Amino acid sequence: MTGTRPRKSERTREQIVSAALRLFREQGYQGTTMRAVAASAGVSVGNAYYYFSSKEELVQGFYDQLVAEQAAGCAEAFAASTDFAERLRATLLAWLAAAEPYQEFAGSFFATAARPGNPLSPFSEASAPAKDAAIALFRELIDGSSTRVGGELAATLPELLWLYQLGVVLYWVHDSSPGTARTRALIDHTVPMVARLVRLSRLPVIRPLSRQAAELVTLLRDQRPG
Known part of the structure; x- marks a missing residue:
């Protein structure tokens, strides 16, 4: 019973997120209400609010889902290759594959998320779990690659890749x-450049730049918007 309940709870949660995303595509983010989401998911309004206290919190579930699908999408590439560029390209393409169904409403959605102080911002406290999961995925990318990263850059490279x-x-x-x-052309052209810069980060002549990049990430982390 204890194993069945969490699975049922997770299915209900996923059902609500899927219903919300469907309505976002059809009616837009602003035009979608929690009541409509509950009706579309086949649950009561109270049950919808049990899992998500607001529409904004529901979107955080979407963020979590995107990262999970991205991680699943690049798992095979991670297992097959230790080449940094191949792993990075696979990671970015996995995000595109996960997000592709939602591009139609992405413009209006991201316009909302870009407003200062909005909890949907990727820099907000509410978005921290999804951000941390994405950074952890980039850490996995680096740790499993054959490329050795310069010491000054190693700690902050996952966040830079994010x-x-x-x-x-x-x-x-x-x-x-x-x-x-x-x-896709942007990814194909920039991934080799990023991979080369990472490889060069161990050279003495590049270390000052690597140190500055690491310091910049720390600064942005301490003074992040939102």
Whole structure:
């Protein structure tokens, strides 16, 4: 019984998130209410609020789901290769695959998330679990690669890669090319550049830049917006 209840609870939670995402695509984020989400998910309004205290908190469940799907999507590539560039490319493409069904409403959604102080911001306290999970995925990418990272950069590289991914996501939001071909071209062209910079981070001549990059991440972490 104790094993069945958590599974049922998780299924209900996923059911509510799926219903919300469906309504977001059909009606937009602003036009979707918790009552409509509950009706679409086939649960009571009270039950919906039991799992998610607000529409914003429900979106955090979407963030968590995206990271989980991204991690699952690049697991095979991680198992097959220790090449840093291949692992990074697979990670970014896995995010695109997970997010692709939601691009249609992504513009209006991210416009809401970009407002200062909004809990949907990727820099907000509410988004911290999804951010931490994404950074942990990049840490796994680095730890399993054959590339040795310079000491000054090693601790902050996972967060730098997460910020790099945010830049790709922002470009993807505005990408109207068929099959988001431009975003994929952006990934194909920038991943080798990032991989080369990481490899060079161990060279003495590059270490000051690596140290500055690490200091920048620490500064941004201490003074993050939202």
